[in-house]
Amino acid sequence: MSEKLIRIGTIYLPVTDINRSAKWYVRHLGAKLNYQDDDKAILDLANQSIFLVKSGEGESANFTDHRGNERFSVTFEVDGLVELEALHGDFISLGMEVGAIEDRGHAGRNFVFYDPDGNAFDVWSELSPSFRHLAHKE
Known part of the structure; x- marks a missing residue:
């Protein structure tokens, strides 16, 4: 089977404060801010499109493995x-x-x-x- 998926185009990350997070990613990681509104910010970072999406408190992209890590x-x-x-x-x-x-x-x-x-x-x-x-x- 030939490779059908070429690359990951976008990663979505939950954040509680769009403005604070967008500024943090730009300042701390060197991201380029392409777009921002009340619900999301779109960044270029590490050859990747990153969407920061407004979410509720306590949300994150992290998960717990079967050993509890x-x-x-x-x-x-x-x-x-x-x-x-x-x-x-x-x-x-x-x-x-x-x-x-x-x-x-x-x-x-x-x-x-x-x-x-x-x-x-x-x-x-x-x-x-x-x-x-x-x-x-x-």
Whole structure:
């Protein structure tokens, strides 16, 4: 079977305050704000369209696995351990909620960070092969 789905076009994230969250994503993650109204903000971030959608208190994109561990639904990639460590330090200096750099028993290292609504995101020090090719062309 040939690949029918080419890429993920949009990720939807629940947030309680559209304005606060849009500003946070722009300031802390370097997102580009494309559109905003009372119900949503549309961002470009990490080669991805992100919709911040107004939701009720306590909503998040996180879930609990079968062992009771809270999990994230999105992993961002950086190009190597040096980049991961630098980004980790940058996030800490911005006052973001950031976990420790972890060795999870597979290639590379990871850390988790959170947005103001508690949405968890992972960062991995390994680029996917198609992006590694692009990153090293420049």
